Amino acid sequence: MLVCQCSGVSDRTIRRVVRGGASTVGQVARGCGAGAYCGGCTSAIRELIQSDVAENRPETSSSVSGPVNPSA
């Protein structure tokens, strides 16, 4: 899906830049050009950054660790 009309940048490209270390709209703009012109896509870029951070957040200590064997 095209996110930035000005630079012709898709959500996939933005996610790749975020996974490469970008954590702000400015860093994404430097990485791929999205958000560098009219700014109309910055809220969508912010959402992509936040969703990517949430997806890649390390599991908390309350999560199950190790294999689970229900027949044991």
Ligand code: FES
């Ligand atoms: S739509 Fe992304 S900078 Fe204009």
